[in-house]
Amino acid sequence: MSAIQKIRGFQDIYGKDAKKYRYIVDTARKIFNRYNFEEIILPFLEDVSLFKRSVGEATDIVQKEMYVFTDKGGREVALRPEGTASAVRAYIENKMYAEGGYKKLFYEGAMFRYERPQAGRYRQFHQIGAEIFGVDSPMADAELIRMVKDLLDSLNIQATLEINSLGSFEDRKTYISELKNFLNEKKEFLCETCQKRIETNPLRVLDCKVEGCKEATKDAPVLIDYLSQSSKERYEKLKEYLRQLDVDFIENPRLVRGLDYYTDTVFEFTTDKIGAQGTVAAGGRYDNLVEQLGGPKTPALGFAAGIERLMLLVDELPEEQKLVVVVPINQDFNSEALKVSHKLRAENLKAETVLKEGSLKSKMKLANKLGGSFVVFVSEKLELKDMATGEQELFENVEDLIDTLKDRL
RNA sequence: GAGGGUGUAGCUCAGCUGGCAGAGCACGAGGUUGUGGCCCUCGGGGUCGCGGGUUCAAGUCCCGUCACCCUCCCCA
Numbered sequence: 001m002s003a004i005q006k007i008r009g010f011q012d013i014y015g016k017d018a019k020k021y022r023y024i025v026d027t028a029r030k031i032f033n034r035y036n037f038e039e040i041i042l043p044f045l046e047d048v049s050l051f052k053r054s055v056g057e058a059t060d061i062v063q064k065e066m067y068v069f070t071d072k073g074g075r076e077v078a079l080r081p082e083g084t085a086s087a088v089r090a091y092i093e094n095k096m097y098a099e100g101g102y103k104k105l106f107y108e109g110a111m112f113r114y115e116r117p118q119a120g121r122y123r124q125f126h127q128i129g130a131e132i133f134g135v136d137s138p139m140a141d142a143e144l145i146r147m148v149k150d151l152l153d154s155l156n157i158q159a160t161l162e163i164n165s166l167g168s169f170e171d172r173k174t175y176i177s178e179l180k181n182f183l184n185e186k187k188e189f190l191c192e193t194c195q196k197r198i199e200t201n202p203l204r205v206l207d208c209k210v211e212g213c214k215e216a217t218k219d220a221p222v223l224i225d226y227l228s229q230s231s232k233e234r235y236e237k238l239k240e241y242l243r244q245l246d247v248d249f250i251e252n253p254r255l256v257r258g259l260d261y262y263t264d265t266v267f268e269f270t271t272d273k274i275g276a277q278g279t280v281a282a283g284g285r286y287d288n289l290v291e292q293l294g295g296p297k298t299p300a301l302g303f304a305a306g307i308e309r310l311m312l313l314v315d316e317l318p319e320e321q322k323l324v325v326v327v328p329i330n331q332d333f334n335s336e337a338l339k340v341s342h343k344l345r346a347e348n349l350k351a352e353t354v355l356k357e358g359s360l361k362s363k364m365k366l367a368n369k370l371g372g373s374f375v376v377f378v379s380e381k382l383e384l385k386d387m388a389t390g391e392q393e394l395f396e397n398v399e400d401l402i403d404t405l406k407d408r409l
Numbered sequence: 410g411a412g413g414g415u416g417u418a419g420c421u422c423a424g425c426u427g428g429c430a431g432a433g434c435a436c437g438a439g440g441u442u443g444u445g446g447c448c449c450u451c452g453g454g455g456u457c458g459c460g461g462g463u464u465c466a467a468g469u470c471c472c473g474u475c476a477c478c479c480u481c482c483c484c485a
Contacts, residue, residue: 005458005476060483064410082485111485116410118479127485193482204483258484268485279485306485329443360443368445377444387445 009115009123020311021126023318025108027154028128028305035147037106037130042086044110048076054085054289056260058200065113079112082259083129084286084302085293091133092295102134108307120277120309129283131302133290138234141265141285141301142241148281148303149247152269157313159269159280161248164255165235166262167227169288175226176202182220189216203256222253231264238265261286265301274312281305321350322409325372327363328354329379337378343398344376349405374405 006012013021029039048068055061067079080086087105090096096103108128115121130147132140145161152159166172183190183198183205190198191210198205206217227235242249249267257266266284274280283303290298324344328337337353344351352370354363367375368387377383382395384404395401 008476065483113484115483116481117477121484125485129485201483276480277484282485304485309485327444359438361441361445362438364445366445372445375444379443383444385444390445392444 007123009117011122011124016317017311019317020314021307024155024307024310024314025128028106028108028151031147031150031154032106032130034150035104035143037104040087040090040105040107042080042083042090042107042109044080044112045071045077046080046086046089048078050085050089050293051078051081053293054088054259054261055082059258059260061113061258065115067112067114081113082111083107083109083127083304084131084259084261084289087129087131087302088133088286088289088293088295088300091131091298091300092290092293097134097290097296097298102132102140104130104132106130118277119275120306120312122308126307127304128307129302129304131300133300134298135301136287136299138238138265139241141238142245142247144283144301144303145242145249145267146245146247148269148283148305151305152281155310155314156316157271157280157310159271160250161267161269162250162252162255163238163242163265163267164223164252165227165231165238165264166223166256166266166284167231168263171226171228171231172223172263175221175223178221178226179203179206183217186216189213201258203254206254207256224253234264257282257284261289261292263287267303269305271313274309277306277309279306280309280313322373323371324349324351324374324376324405325367325370326351326353326376326378327360327367329360329377331357333378340376340378340382340398344402344405347402347406349402349409374408376401 032039048066051066052062057063061081066081069077071077087107091103091105106129108126110124110126112124114123117123130144132144145163149161167175179202180198183194183202187195187198190205190213191208194205194208194210194213197208203223205213206220208214208217224232224235239249239251255266255268257268262284264285264287266282268282269280270278271280272278281303282305283301285299285301287299290296290300326337326341326344328334334357341351341353352372354366356363356366364375372387375385375387377385377392382398382401383392384395384401385392386408393404395404
């Protein structure tokens, strides 16, 4: 019988990695909570057209990377490739706009994209993200970015923040057609992929790392010159607020994002420490999306961070609660040992009963392997051993032992 | 979707121009019949990723396939 393997690009996260995962998510929860975001738990499966209409019909995500299938009811469904579309759908469907004011949501969980796996890129990967609905002011953009920075700071991750403004759809449309004209004139100097990108993703050409392309696009039209007055002002405000919040940033006039729905502010936190997939968190504003998906006109913005990528950058985990290993010295004391562990746990101590029967020596080896800081020997009496010093102390009853343990842990 | 690399013990890997499948670590038992780590002794472990081919003989050569890693593309 050959063993079954996991699906390509999918992974089991366990051991230290699971701890990192949990640590990252817990940290994010804490910080998002401080900023008064509410959690929303979103479905993994959505109607395909949700993503077609939000992420964009022409994007790689929709064209090549979605897990799409027909369910038993004949519905065309997709495993979500990202979280924003679902959040927006939920915002509209649950009429959260009717609550008045504005709405701040965060989510966490698996996303699915059928891509070739590589470092920091999986077919099932996990994101933490947050969205703000109903705020027009760039104050929100600044606070959102500050919040992402808070998260990275608490995880002790250094990343560079790049920002840009894409303006409105209209601004961008004019710009893109100008850019296409420019690129078509320079076509012969561009690399093969960029020649194709002129039609598929002209903004991306400006980001190309090939020297020839860099040279050819040096004098390319710059998006910011095409922005409306209000977009420019918004962008200036954002920069002012970011400085006020002590957020360092680099302006990258060529920064674009791969999803169609962005307007005005876009940002990206990147690092060069984890290989080719350097973007660790990214987001921006999407003022048209809610309306585009059938809701009332609502300005909105958000971001998402890749948990696996953050995991590559986290090396220190917070200290865990110390473990007490309860060892019956022989079988006659098994039931007493179970009771002792039970009592320790009832007092919020982390206890492991040695569940293997055998020589005391083998149980001690196990206690050591399990990482016990203390061992409690259970016989006619109770004896506490400090595994670091080897010192032992006798106790008349569990209560006294617990008191001593609480002091020492 | 394109290119390159790698699959041998639980882990890290060695195995030359084809000729008995190995090491270190880890694991188990014992040395101490009520005490871990260090040390010593002994021991268990392999369809050499999978399928086919060449050969007297394949871990080694050839073809296919799957998985992983890396790069491009794209993105978190």
